[in-house]
Amino acid sequence: xxxxxxxxxxxxxxxxxxxxxxxxxxxxxxxxxxxxxxxxxxxxxxxxxxxxxxxxxxxxxxxxxxxxxxxxxxxxxxxxxxxxxxxxxxxxxxxxxxxxxxxxxxxxxxxxxxxxxxxxxxxxxxxxxxxxxxxxxxxxxxxxxxxxxxxxxxxxxxxxxxxxxxxxxxxxxxxxxxxxxxxxxxxxxxxxxxxxxxxxxxxxxxxxxxxxxxxxxxxxxxxxxxxxxxxxxxxxxxxxxxxxxxxxxxxxxxxxxxxxxxxxxxxxxxxxxxxxxxxxxxxxxxxxxxxxxxxxxxxxxxxxxxxxxxxxxxxxxxxxxxxxxxxxxxxxxxxxxxxxxxxxxxxxxxxxxxxxxxxxxxxxxxxxxxxxxxxxxxxxxxxxxxxxxxxxxxxxxxxxxxxxxxxxxxxxxxxxxxxxxxxxxxxxxxxxxxxxxxxxxxxxxxxxxxxxxxxxxxxxxxxxxxxxxxxxxxxxxxxxxxxxxxxxxxxxxxxxxxxxxxxxxxxxxxxxxxxxxxxxxxxxxxxxxxxxxxxxxxxxxxxxxxxxxxxxxxxxxxxxxxxxxxxxxxxxxxxxxxxxxxxxxxxxxxxxxxxxxxxxxxxxxxxxxxxxxxxxxxxxxxxxxxxxxxxxxxxxxxxxxxxxxxxxxxxxxxxxxxxxxxxxxxxxxxxxxxxxxxxxxxxxxxxxxxxxxxxxxxxxxxxxxxxxxxxxxxxxxxxxxxxxxxxxxxxxxxxxxxxxxxxxxxxxxxxxxxxxxxxxxxxxxxxxxxxxxxxxxxxxxxxxxxxxxxxxxxxxxxxxxxxxxxxxxxxxxxxxxxxxxxxxxxxxxxxxxxxxxxxxxxxxxxxxxxxxxxxxxxxxxxxxxx
Numbered sequence: 001x002x003x004x005x006x007x008x009x010x011x012x013x014x015x016x017x018x019x020x021x022x023x024x025x026x027x028x029x030x031x032x033x034x035x036x037x038x039x040x041x042x043x044x045x046x047x048x049x050x051x052x053x054x055x056x057x058x059x060x061x062x063x064x065x066x067x068x069x070x071x072x073x074x075x076x077x078x079x080x081x082x083x084x085x086x087x088x089x090x091x092x093x094x095x096x097x098x099x100x101x102x103x104x105x106x107x108x109x110x111x112x113x114x115x116x117x118x119x120x121x122x123x124x125x126x127x128x129x130x131x132x133x134x135x136x137x138x139x140x141x142x143x144x145x146x147x148x149x150x151x152x153x154x155x156x157x158x159x160x161x162x163x164x165x166x167x168x169x170x171x172x173x174x175x176x177x178x179x180x181x182x183x184x185x186x187x188x189x190x191x192x193x194x195x196x197x198x199x200x201x202x203x204x205x206x207x208x209x210x211x212x213x214x215x216x217x218x219x220x221x222x223x224x225x226x227x228x229x230x231x232x233x234x235x236x237x238x239x240x241x242x243x244x245x246x247x248x249x250x251x252x253x254x255x256x257x258x259x260x261x262x263x264x265x266x267x268x269x270x271x272x273x274x275x276x277x278x279x280x281x282x283x284x285x286x287x288x289x290x291x292x293x294x295x296x297x298x299x300x301x302x303x304x305x306x307x308x309x310x311x312x313x314x315x316x317x318x319x320x321x322x323x324x325x326x327x328x329x330x331x332x333x334x335x336x337x338x339x340x341x342x343x344x345x346x347x348x349x350x351x352x353x354x355x356x357x358x359x360x361x362x363x364x365x366x367x368x369x370x371x372x373x374x375x376x377x378x379x380x381x382x383x384x385x386x387x388x389x390x391x392x393x394x395x396x397x398x399x400x401x402x403x404x405x406x407x408x409x410x411x412x413x414x415x416x417x418x419x420x421x422x423x424x425x426x427x428x429x430x431x432x433x434x435x436x437x438x439x440x441x442x443x444x445x446x447x448x449x450x451x452x453x454x455x456x457x458x459x460x461x462x463x464x465x466x467x468x469x470x471x472x473x474x475x476x477x478x479x480x481x482x483x484x485x486x487x488x489x490x491x492x493x494x495x496x497x498x499x500x501x502x503x504x505x506x507x508x509x510x511x512x513x514x515x516x517x518x519x520x521x522x523x524x525x526x527x528x529x530x531x532x533x534x535x536x537x538x539x540x541x542x543x544x545x546x547x548x549x550x551x552x553x554x555x556x557x558x559x560x561x562x563x564x565x566x567x568x569x570x571x572x573x574x575x576x577x578x579x580x581x582x583x584x585x586x587x588x589x590x591x592x593x594x595x596x597x598x599x600x601x602x603x604x605x606x607x608x609x610x611x612x613x614x615x616x617x618x619x620x621x622x623x624x625x626x627x628x629x630x631x632x633x634x635x636x637x638x639x640x641x642x643x644x645x646x647x648x649x650x651x652x653x654x655x656x657x658x659x660x661x662x663x664x665x666x667x668x669x670x671x672x673x674x675x676x677x678x679x680x681x682x683x684x685x686x687x688x689x690x691x692x693x694x695x696x697x698x699x700x701x702x703x704x705x706x707x708x709x710x711x712x713x714x715x716x717x718x719x720x721x722x723x724x725x726x727x728x729x730x731x732x733x734x735x736x737x738x739x740x741x742x743x744x745x746x747x748x749x750x751x752x753x754x755x756x757x758x759x760x761x762x763x764x765x766x767x768x769x770x771x772x773x774x775x776x777x778x779x780x781x782x783x784x785x786x787x788x789x790x791x792x793x794x795x796x797x798x799x800x801x802x803x804x805x806x807x808x809x810x811x812x813x814x815x816x817x818x819x820x821x822x823x824x825x826x827x828x829x830x831x832x833x834x835x836x837x838x839x840x841x842x843x844x845x846x847x848x849x850x851x852x853x854x855x856x857x858x859x860x861x862x863x864x865x866x
Contacts, residue, residue: 049152177194183201334480498515592821
């Protein structure tokens with residue numbers, strides 16, 4: 001079997017003598033020494049198109065002793081489909097010659113050869129076409145002028161096309177293949193003049209991969225032929241098929257040439273043991289025949305076969321005996337086309353009209369007869385003598401089947417591509433051409449490389465509606481039909497078109513698949529499952545199994561905050577994984593809300609304190625002329641009650657979602673309100689001390705420093721200091737709202753960042769300083785001789801105040817999130833209630849419940865019931 005390396009070797013050998021042959025395009029002698037008779041058919045014309053077709057399956061080579069002139073190889077095993085393809089080329093040229101709009105005044109001819117499925121014969125035929133040295137036809141008497149052929153339509157095999165095109169490419173002779181699919185032929189450096197009207201195997205591989213992805217088959221086996229066709233396909237599968245792109249290969253096996261029972265048995269055992277239910281076979285019909293025989297022998301059923309275009313339409317495999325194993329096969333097939341008028345042309349073929357050896361062999365093959373003289377004993381065995389009066393329309397032959405034109409349609413497009421290239425070349429206007437000095441090509445001095453230039457720019461549409469153009473690699477815009485082998489209820493077999501895959505210049509690759517038309521060879525009549533490992537459920541990730549392909553994996557639960565079923569990915573900052581780890585959901589938000597029980601309680605307590613302050617204030621205003629109110633400095637008492645009301649209300653700023661204005665205002669309002677409150681208490685304490693001192697001999701002067709104006713001024717100054725501290729804090733490093741995710745991964749805790757810790761510490765420190773000073777002064781005055789000792793009440797209230805805020809600091813620091821705000825609100829309310837109850841509780845008791853004690857005598861300790 002020839003491989004690509006064999007083709008390279010042949011290329012090096014032939015390039016030595018092909019230079020002489022090819023250079024004969026413009027030499028003075030067109031003959032090579034020796035004769036090599038080739039089987040072909042010819043038609044003269046102004047310009048000749050060459051063709052290479054498989055008209056015979058086999059060739060027998062004689063024993064070369066070189067003691068006499070070597071005998072020529074003998075071709076046998078007539079291939080009616082190859083002959084049909086050759087006749088399609090003849091029909092296309094005849095149709096072009098009848099078209100007044102395409103190549104007017106130019107008659108195309110053809111020179112078609114049989115390659116007998118042999119590289120050596122096909123290679124010699126190609127050299128004869130390009131050099132014009134085949135002695136069966138002499139179209140030109142001189143080697144000058146129009147080249148022997150405009151280009152060659154062929155070959156059908158990738159291996160032969162590689163070898164032939166490598167040589168023809170040296171002389172830029174165009175070659176347009178209708179069946180060679182090897183992706184290696186897209187290499188423009190090695191094959192600069194090669195074109196094809198069949199898609200590259202690289203696209204066929206991508207088409208199969210799209211089918212795998214469509215049905216979710218991520219685990220498939222691959223069987224290939226041991227030649228360029230299979231080996232290059234395997235490389236394409238290994239490079240294009242990836243776990244991220246749709247799947248893995250469970251195994252890769254190379255099918256042997258010929259009947260090798262041991263190798264086939266081993267390969268079928270691999271198929272049986274594998275968990276892959278999908279088997280891709282990228283090989284020829286002959287490989288598949290041998291493989292299926294072993295599959296039947298081992299009774300391997302339940303497989304989903306994927307066929308490459310080489311055996312998708314193999315009628316020899318479509319039998320009732322094999323359909324239990326091959327039924328439901330999905331295959332890639334060459335695009336089917338329609339060629340109007342082809343059947344009528346084929347019916348005109350007759351031995352009397354076409355004096356050609358191939359036509360005689362076709363006639364003998366079709367009517368099972370022989371032209372005289374038949375071999376000895378042939379007639380007795382049931383044969384007949386061909387008379388030439390036989391009628392083609394009376395026989396069932398695939399030669400006349402025009403409903404399934406696939407390779408023939410590619411031949412048709414290849415001929416037209418060469419014709420359109422020549423047409424554009426001849427339409428060139430002198431002085432505006434694409435060649436040097438703006439020159440144009442000329443039919444009398446036509447160079448093959450000029451035809452290549454125009455072939456690269458060909459763009460036309462067939463009567464069937466398909467666009468034909470070539471890309472930079474000489475490949476046609478690819479399109480394939482998807483076929484399905486269907487076993488009908490009546491036992492019949494049908495190969496049904498169920499979709500197509502194509503590539504367009506605008507939309508890229510497109511797969512169209514009609515699943516309702518697909519026949520599945522299973523009881524469920526559903527597509528089979530073929531995966532190494534089932535998809536991981538949501539919230540888990542894949543962990544590859546050691547020593548196995550990437551499609552084989554275990555599923556491991558994603559960690560918190562991550563999702564996905566292939567690779568766990570972290571959720572965005574404001575999102576968290578759901579309990580099932582299948583999607584990211586917004587994180588829960590946490591702050592001290594008005595709608596939760598804690599927030600409701602604190603809000604109610606704050607409003608209750610505010611209400612009590614208002615009630616106490618109303619009581620004091622109503623009883624402002626009574627001795628107990630007047631004796632306790634009513635103005636400072638009113639200010640103290642107002643400041644306590646502000647203290648209760650400022651706690652509401654700590655409840656609700658933090659915003660910039662609430663963050664800035666809450667601590668400022670808190671700081672100023674409490675300083676105002678403590679300042680009033682401090683001044684009140686100082687007034688008590690001053691009054692006591694004034695009651696002593698010589699102490700009257702001290703009261704003038706604590707008159708009403710001085711008291712208001714002192715409170716204002718002390719409060720202004722705190723206001724200045726707050727202003728400096730807000731200007732330098734203002735508190736701002738912050739989304740904290742450190743406390744809880746699945747929650748966003750909204751809080752106010754104090755901005756400047758120093759500013760917050762100074763604010764609290766100033767309040768603490770005033771409270772401590774008030775406490776010390778009140779403590780010193782606690783034993784003053786008075787029946788209603790205000791200093792004792794102040795001492796007790798400051799003791800509560802200081803205890804609350806001393807306990808606040810560690811509790812605040814250790815409380816996370818909204819609980820820090822709750823601790824601060826609690827401290828505000830507790831200290832406010834402590835001051836309110838300690839300072840005003842006894843007075844309200846006397847005013848409301850013991851009015852008999854609300855007298856000047858009772859207060860001075862001279863009344864009864866003291």
